[in-house]
Amino acid sequence: MNPLTEWLALLQKSVEAGLFVKMTLGHPTGGPDAPRKLLFKPVTIKGRLCCSVVSRYERRDVTKNYDFPEVLRDVAQKLGGEFLSAHLVTQTEEAQLELGRKPRLKVIPQTHAPAALEHDRAPIRWVDANAAYLKALEVTDARGRVRERMGDKFRQIERFVDLLASAYKESAGAGHGGPFTFCDMGCGKGYLTFAAYDYFRRVEKLAVEATGVETRPDLVGLCNRVAGECGMEGLRFVASNIAEYAVAPGLDCLIALHACNTATDDALFAGITAGARIILTAPCCHKELRPQVDAARQAGPLEDLLRHGLFAERHAEMATDALRALLLEREGYRVRVGEFVSLEHTAKNVMLIATRRETPLAPAAVADLDRRIARLKAFYGIEHQFLETLLLGRRELERPAAASGAVP
Ligand SMILES: C[S@@+](CC[C@H](N)C(=O)[O-])C[C@H]1O[C@@H](n2cnc3c(N)ncnc32)[C@H](O)[C@@H]1O
Structure with missing residues (x-):
């Protein structure tokens, strides 16, 4: 399995097992108008687990929420094209992917607390799925x-x-x-x-x-x-x-x-x-x-x-x-x-x-x-x-x- 495929498999497994904490795509290949980084974390919206994606541009952040299957497809497309590195944090490990001339994957066992599932921008939810x-x-x-x-x-x-x-x-x-x-x-x-x-x-x-x-x-x-x-x-x-x-x-x-x-x-x-x-x-x-x-x-x-x-x-x-x-x-x-x-x-x-x-x-x-x-x-x-x-x-x-x- 090549490092990219292996990293994507780790990502998918962590989402399915409920162990996903956060991830970042970096090393952008686009021009100055393209995002420099993409930051991902889980959120609940009306009780549904979604992924909040922050696109970090030179001078601003844009945040949008997506379903996880959509995020997994999108990340697979972007890696190796728009972004050449990715860092995944799960509750049990960290996985760093570098897609330079010689693609490399480094996986380190590391315990992390579960992601706090608060929705950043939601005021107060009347029914809190985390209650x-x-x-x-x-x-x-x-x-x-x-x-x-x-x-x-x-x-x-x-x-x-x-x-x-x-x-x-x-x-x-x-x-x-x-x-x-x-x-x-x-x-x-x-x-x-x-x-x-x-x-x-x-x-x-x-x-x-x-x-x-x-x-x-x-x-x-x-x-x-x-x-x-x-x-x-x-x-x-x-x-x-x-x-x-x-x-x-x-x-x-x-x-x-x-x-x-x-x-x-x-x-x-x-x-x-x-x-x-x-x-x-x-x-x-x-x-x-x-x-x-x-x-x-x-x-x-x-x-x-x-x-x-x-x-x-x-x-x-x-x-x-x-x-x-x-x-x-x-x-x-x-x-x-x-x-x-x-x-x-x-x-x-x-x-x-x-x-x-x-x-x-x-x-x-x-x-x-x-x-x-x-x-x-x-x-x-x-x-x-x-x-x-x-x-x-x-x-x-x-x-x-x-x-x-x-x-x-
Ligand atoms: C269909 S359940 C509804 C439960 C709850 N109110 C809900 O909507 O999720 C009806 C409940 O009312 C209780 N119940 C029916 N008649 C009752 C009565 N006269 N006094 C107290 N409880 C009663 C039943 O034991 C049952 O648990």
Whole structure:
């Protein structure tokens, strides 16, 4: 093998093994306008491993990022033409290539620390692929590269943090001066709980107190261990049913992502009752309304539409979430419906993004919302929806005290 081929093989092997630290191409053959040196180092951009290439000219540097396969092809073309020397640094060795009259390759075993994968020009990434929690949850590997088969999960986390950040920015008021509190209902393995904590703490620089609520004790144990190992102070996970978990009043943010069926209603109710400033839910497995919608199809203009199971399913889902949105609005929230990327739940990628208004709704606005809720229910033949049932129950409990003027 000639020295150039051998050096290129070492380069390729170091990239494939994740051992590449940096390299330089030097000894240029071009004129004064050509770059004097090319400097290469790995960076992560949106969680993807890329190569940052600095072209060093006489008086300026130009930096661009490329995928590694492109870089390997380009380096192979340039060596022996535009540049006659190359220096490769990996975690285990250094390899110096000289392509003069008598090409030479010198390889010296030498230990180097892994490259720091920060992106030089990125301000602060909302989801840092290098974060310890992503490594502990096996979303990324030890070098901060998104693992094979975890790409969808990583994109879901990024999309979630995007939506969370936009809700945080539009939520009124700067808070109450204490730590920012949030609760993740039905948190599962905690991917989004950790991401939300990291966003509020690292990007928004808030003191954070957060709780993940989950019925499965094994997941709760795993999440508490990861939070401890990653030094995520103020983040804890508890084994509880959402409906039974008492959220302290004055909560800043509640999230519930893919909590099944009416567990989403329990979560919304908990958030509303605690006066959460932000409520983010991605509902899942809408079972409650389907039988009611089916019963209503016996007659009427929707009969031919609802006789198809798939259409009936989608109508029931949309009616459920539209009602939830109206009920949130009636409770004083602004509501947007966004799309939450999730390839595992392709049809279930809706997110309700609610932010609390600073001032209560006028009675006329409440009456208008009551009318619209009743109209939607009547259209689909809906008799009950669980969030509405919970809110009506609470109103019933509040009524006698308000009517008698009793002090609680
Ligand atoms: C589909 S997973 C979603 C996990 C996580 N929120 C996410 O999006 O990655 C739903 C999780 O909610 C939990 N869960 C479902 N119903 C619940 C309830 N009523 N109370 C607490 N946890 C619940 C399940 O055990 C499961 O871990």
